[in-house]
Amino acid sequence: MHAACEDRLGDLLPLLPHRFSEEELVQAVSTLIGRPIYVEARDMKGNFACGLRERYSDREVISFEINTSPLHRSQIVCHELAHILCGHKGSIRYSDIPSDDELADMIDWSVLGISARTSYEEQDEQEAELMASLIVQRMYRATVMPAKRPTAADERWNAMFT
Amino acid sequence: MIRLITLGLPALLVAAALFWIRPRRDGQARPAHSGSTITMLLAWAVAIVGFHPGVQDAADDVTRDLAKLVSNVLMLVASVSVVSWLMFLNHEQAEARRRLRPRLAFLGAAVTVMTVAFFAVPADRRWSSEFTNTHWGQAPILLHVYTLAYVLVTGHATYDCLAQTWRRSSQSPWRVHRAGLRGAAIGCFFVLLYLAYKVVNAGASIAGVELFPGGPRCTTLVTPFRCSFSFTAPLLGVLLITAGLTVPALLWPAAKLLRRRWERKTAQDLLPLWTDVTAVRPQVVLRAVVIETDPDVVLHRRVVEVCDGILDLDNHRSRAIQRMATEAVERRGQAGTATGAAIVEAAVVAAAIEAARTGARDQDDPAPQATGESARAGDLRAEALWLRSVSQQYATNDIVRTAVAVQRQAAPTATAA
Structure with missing residues (x-):
C-alpha cells in the first residue's frame, strides 16, 4: 500500500513546486483527474465525520470540519484528495443515508459515491489516510529542507547551501 | 602576516x-x-x-x-x-x-x-x-x-x-x-x-x-x-x-x-496526551499501516491523531470545566498567556477524556476548542508546539487534576453550562 501511494505521489509531484500550498495541491489533483474539485469548510458538529468527499460525474466536492486547527483541516482535505487520487468510488451511496439525517440535506442526490473520514477500518480509508500523511509530510519537509532537484530560481537559491 | x-x-x-x-x-x-x-x-x-x-x-x-x-x-x-x-x-x-x-x-x-x-x-x-x-x-x-x-x-x-x-x-x-x-x-x-x-x-x-x-x-x-x-x-x-x-x-x-532531535523530543512530549486520547478514541490511530519511523512522520501522525481525538471528544467538552480552569489560571496571574491557554485546554480535554471513559452524557452546549493563539499557524511545527504545551500541562498541572476530579464526581449533566 505504501509503495502504491508513493507511485501515485510520483505522478502528482511533477505538477507541483517544491513548496506548495493546499490550493496548489487541489489545483494539481484537479488537473490530474480532469475534473474540477470544490473545497468547502463546514460546521460538521454532530455529524459522524470531520471530512467528506462527494463524487459526481462532472465534479468532486470536499467538505472539511471548520472547528479545528489549520493543520488538522489540511490533513482532512489531503485525506479526501487522496480518495480522489486513489480512484476510490466511495463506500456510502446516497440511498444509504437516512432521509432524516442532516447529511441528506448537505449532499446532492446525484452523488455517485461518498467517502467519510471517520475511522481507518476500511482499506480505502487506510489508504487515503496513509496517502494524506505522505502528502502533508512532503509539505512539511519542503518547509524545512530545500528541493533535492531545484528547478526554479527560488529553489536554487534555497538549495545553494546544502 | x-x-x-x-x-x-x-x-x-x-x-x-x-x-x-x-x-x-x-x-x-x-x-x-x-x-x-x-x-x-x-x-x-x-x-x-x-x-x-x-x-x-x-x-x-x-x-x-x-x-x-x-x-x-x-x-x-x-x-x-x-x-x-x-x-x-x-x-x-x-x-x-x-x-x-x-x-x-x-x-x-x-x-x-x-x-x-x-x-x-x-x-x-x-x-x-x-x-x-x-x-x-x-x-x-x-x-x-x-x-x-x-x-x-x-x-x-x-x-x-x-x-x-x-x-x-x-x-x-x-x-x-x-x-x-x-x-x-x-x-x-x-x-x-x-x-x-x-x-x-x-x-x-x-x-x-x-x-x-x-x-x-x-x-x-x-x-x-x-x-x-x-x-x-x-x-x-x-x-x-x-x-x-x-x-x-x-x-x-x-x-x-537539531531539527530531528526536536521532532523526536516533541513526539515524546505528546505521549501523555496521545496515550489517553487514543485510549478512549482508538479509532483515530492508523494502526493497520506501517509508516516509516522517521521522527517527522511519527510526530506528524501523533499530532494528527491527537487532533482527531480531541475533535471526536467535542461533545464531552464542558463549559463549566473551561470556566473553572480559566478562573484558576486568572488567580495565578497566567490569564492571557500561552501557558494559561494550554492549562485551560488541557483541563477541558482531560475532563472530556474522563467523561468519555466513564460514559458520561454528551454536553448540550460543548465548549469550543482553544485557538492556541497565533501558535496554530497551520504548519506542523506550530501545531506540535501548541499540543506539546497542552500535553505538558495535561501531565503535570494541578488545575488539570482538579478538573478531572470535578468531572469524576459530578453527575453527567452537572458540568454542562
Whole structure:
C-alpha cells in the first residue's frame, strides 16, 4: 500500500513546486483527474465525520470540519484528495443515508459515491489516510529542507547551501 | 602576516570548493549551479594567491608593476565568476550561458584595455615610479583609463552580488541562510567602498587634486598604517562574502540534526496526551499501516491523531470545566498567556477524556476548542508546539487534576453550562 501511494505521489509531484500550498495541491489533483474539485469548510458538529468527499460525474466536492486547527483541516482535505487520487468510488451511496439525517440535506442526490473520514477500518480509508500523511509530510519537509532537484530560481537559491 | 593571509584564505576557498565537489548521499543530485560555485571559489583562491609577496615579486621582476596588472586581472576574473554564479542561480543553464557571453566579452575588453594601457605607459611613469608617487596629479591619463576599466567590471559584478544577496536574504525561509546572505551582502558593500575610493582617487588626480595623501596606491587617511584601507576593505569584503556563502553550508547538517532531535523530543512530549486520547478514541490511530519511523512522520501522525481525538471528544467538552480552569489560571496571574491557554485546554480535554471513559452524557452546549493563539499557524511545527504545551500541562498541572476530579464526581449533566 505504501509503495502504491508513493507511485501515485510520483505522478502528482511533477505538477507541483517544491513548496506548495493546499490550493496548489487541489489545483494539481484537479488537473490530474480532469475534473474540477470544490473545497468547502463546514460546521460538521454532530455529524459522524470531520471530512467528506462527494463524487459526481462532472465534479468532486470536499467538505472539511471548520472547528479545528489549520493543520488538522489540511490533513482532512489531503485525506479526501487522496480518495480522489486513489480512484476510490466511495463506500456510502446516497440511498444509504437516512432521509432524516442532516447529511441528506448537505449532499446532492446525484452523488455517485461518498467517502467519510471517520475511522481507518476500511482499506480505502487506510489508504487515503496513509496517502494524506505522505502528502502533508512532503509539505512539511519542503518547509524545512530545500528541493533535492531545484528547478526554479527560488529553489536554487534555497538549495545553494546544502 | 600577508603571506599567511594570501595562502590561508585560498586554502579555505579550495576547501570550500572541495565541499561542493563532494559526492552526494541519498541519490541527491548536485545542484545545477554547483559548477559555477566551484569555479567562483577557485577563481577567488587564485586571485588572492596573486597578492602573495612571492608572486608579486616574481611579476615585478619582469617589469615594474606587472604584479598589479596580474592581480587586477585575476580579481576581474574572480568578479566575473561571481556574476556567472548569480546567473546560474537565477536562470536555467542555457539561459545563464547566453546571458554570460556578453559579460565575458566585457571582461575580455576590460583586460585588453588594461593590458594595452599598462604597456603603453613607460615603466618610469607607472604607479610605483618615483615620478608618479610624487606627482600623482600629473600621472599618465592611461593609468586612469586602466583604473576605470578595472572598476567598471568589478563594480558591476559586486553591485550585482550585493543587490541579489541582500534581496534573497529576506526571502530565504531559513535564518542561517538569511544571516549568510546578509554577511555576503555586507562583504560586497566593503568591496564597493574600496572601488568608490579608487574612482574618487583617480578622479581627484585627473582634476589635479591630491585628495588622499599617500600616492596612487594607498591612502594613509584613516590610520597611520600605509595601505590599511586599500588592503583591509577588499580583504574584509572577500572574507565576509566567503564566510557568508560557506558557513551556512557547514552549519546545515547541524541544523538538520537539531531539527530531528526536536521532532523526536516533541513526539515524546505528546505521549501523555496521545496515550489517553487514543485510549478512549482508538479509532483515530492508523494502526493497520506501517509508516516509516522517521521522527517527522511519527510526530506528524501523533499530532494528527491527537487532533482527531480531541475533535471526536467535542461533545464531552464542558463549559463549566473551561470556566473553572480559566478562573484558576486568572488567580495565578497566567490569564492571557500561552501557558494559561494550554492549562485551560488541557483541563477541558482531560475532563472530556474522563467523561468519555466513564460514559458520561454528551454536553448540550460543548465548549469550543482553544485557538492556541497565533501558535496554530497551520504548519506542523506550530501545531506540535501548541499540543506539546497542552500535553505538558495535561501531565503535570494541578488545575488539570482538579478538573478531572470535578468531572469524576459530578453527575453527567452537572458540568454542562
